[in-house]
Amino acid sequence: SILDVPETDPFDVARQAAEQIAEKTGVEKHDIALTLGSGWGKAADLIGETVATIPATEVIGFRKPALTGHVGTLRSIALPSGKRALVIGARTHFYEGHGVRHVVHSVRTAAAAGASVMVLTNGAGGIKPHWQAGTPVLISDHINLTASSPLEGATFIDLTDLYSTRLRELAKTVDPSLDEGVYVQFRGPHYETPAEVQFAKTIGGHIVGMSTALEAIAARQAGMEVLGLSLITNLAAGISPTPLSHAEVLEAGQAAEPVISALLAKIVGL
Numbered sequence: 001s002i003l004d005v006p007e008t009d010p011f012d013v014a015r016q017a018a019e020q021i022a023e024k025t026g027v028e029k030h031d032i033a034l035t036l037g038s039g040w041g042k043a044a045d046l047i048g049e050t051v052a053t054i055p056a057t058e059v060i061g062f063r064k065p066a067l068t069g070h071v072g073t074l075r076s077i078a079l080p081s082g083k084r085a086l087v088i089g090a091r092t093h094f095y096e097g098h099g100v101r102h103v104v105h106s107v108r109t110a111a112a113a114g115a116s117v118m119v120l121t122n123g124a125g126g127i128k129p130h131w132q133a134g135t136p137v138l139i140s141d142h143i144n145l146t147a148s149s150p151l152e153g154a155t156f157i158d159l160t161d162l163y164s165t166r167l168r169e170l171a172k173t174v175d176p177s178l179d180e181g182v183y184v185q186f187r188g189p190h191y192e193t194p195a196e197v198q199f200a201k202t203i204g205g206h207i208v209g210m211s212t213a214l215e216a217i218a219a220r221q222a223g224m225e226v227l228g229l230s231l232i233t234n235l236a237a238g239i240s241p242t243p244l245s246h247a248e249v250l251e252a253g254q255a256a257e258p259v260i261s262a263l264l265a266k267i268v269g270l
């Protein structure tokens with residue numbers, strides 16, 4: 001795709017994508033953008049009224065996920081506050097091997113569409129043993145083990161308070177019981193070995209996943225405020241003596257969906 005051409009400026013492609021979104025949705029500016037990872041999909045229906053839904057493949061720079069084949073969508077939602085939300089249902093994972101520009105294109109597009117807040121959600125493995133499957137956790141910081149960056153050239157940007165303290169405090173006014181954790185992004189697509197989970201724990205990680213960190217860096221580069229939330233769908237490898245069955249993981253995730261989607265809707269509505 002056009003993003004694979006080295007001379008292409010990814011920010012130009014993001015601007016073109018934002019123009020196409022404005023044209024196709026009829027919404028000139030979006031104030032907040034959300035990427036809904038596994039378990040968070042229902043939030044889109046709860047945060048407000050969907051004004052338009054467009055197939056992501058109709059917008060420049062978005063890819064059709066080869067393996068799953070399902071075309072992701074981009075949804076424009078009118079929030080009760082009058083603000084506009086752009087829900088990105090077309091996340092590209094780093095492990096798909098299309099390069100980091102594709103991983104962060106949706107974030108850059110959201111910024112070009114006007115969004116000043118980027119909500120990044122995901123399904124992940126938990127290292128804290130008391131986190132049951134189905135627990136939502138605020139991301140307080142990340143450790144990027146992908147050995148990659150979305151930044152190109154001498155773009156030295158500061159990442160302190162990357163996961164906005166203000167937005168985390170706001171989230172806690174909705175649910176004071178929300179815990180926090182440091183998210184570790186592995187390349188994947190394999191899950192971690194028990195030894196790798198212990199390594200992640202030793203270096204200060206609490207959550208293991210395969211997304212989010214690269215997207216958050218790009219969001220900061222675009223000047224957006226970031227809120228990150230993980231749904232702990234399973235205890236990371238080796239943490240639980242009796243590993244959850246896949247069925248239990250799916251069940252826990254499905255049971256949590258309405259709860260965490262309502263939580264996210266309340267936070268977005270603030």
Ligand SMILES: Nc1nc2[nH]c(I)nc2c(=O)[nH]1
Nearest residue numbers: 123124125208209210233236
């Ligand atoms: N890396 C990693 N990603 C995940 N995504 C989900 I859902 N569970 C996991 C996990 O245990 N490890």
